[in-house]
């Protein structure tokens with residue numbers, strides 16, 4: 075990546091799914107591969123940034139020169155993201171955070187009780203990591219530029235615009251369907267205050283580089 079458009083910047087990325095434990099051996103998760111977030115971390119590093127990558131459980135090698143923090147649950151990811159965001163200048167949230175976690179966690183394996191009645195599971199909502207970080211003083215002051223992702227199965231543009239406003243972020247990136255979990259190619263829609271622009275279908279690393287160039291341009295304009 076030349077020139078080093080993010081030299082001197084600290085970039086924080088969340089990637090992958092979260093895993094919400096039910097008991098010591100079971101839990102709920104999703105099919106996020108983490109590839110887009112890992113590609114963004116790599117592209118940011120290539121652009122000269124110091125990069126911290128908070129990763130849920132994925133099977134991907136850490137991009138060279140990137141500091142990686144492994145987490146399991148949404149609460150662990152929130153904790154790490156809030157801590158690391160205190161000295162970041164860019165936050166890109168790509169993680170597919172579980173919307174809900176089991177309301178209670180059993181220390182022992184939940185056993186069949188022989189009654190023929192399966193257990194009833196109760197859930198509570200997880201915090202929105204991106205929206206929480208976007209509300210921090212750093213983000214509101216313009217020192218931290220927050221980018222979100224949206225995967226929608228319909229009405230992408232309308233949903234993406236609404237999501238950008240709801241989360242209080244300057245830039246939202248839509249995954250243009252079909253849902254691309256695990257694939258190497260993608261196409262993206264950039265939604266900001268000025269409107270919508272498409273990055274046509276390309277390998278995720280190329281899209282990540284284009285996105286990083288966009289973020290760098292916005293930061294050098296003063297950001298929000």
Ligand code: C5P
Nearest residue numbers: 167168169171201202203204222223224
């Ligand atoms: O609301 P939705 O899950 O569609 O929003 C997606 C965006 O918000 C992604 O950038 C995702 O990483 C982030 N997110 C988050 N914490 C959540 C849910 C979503 O950071 N609990």
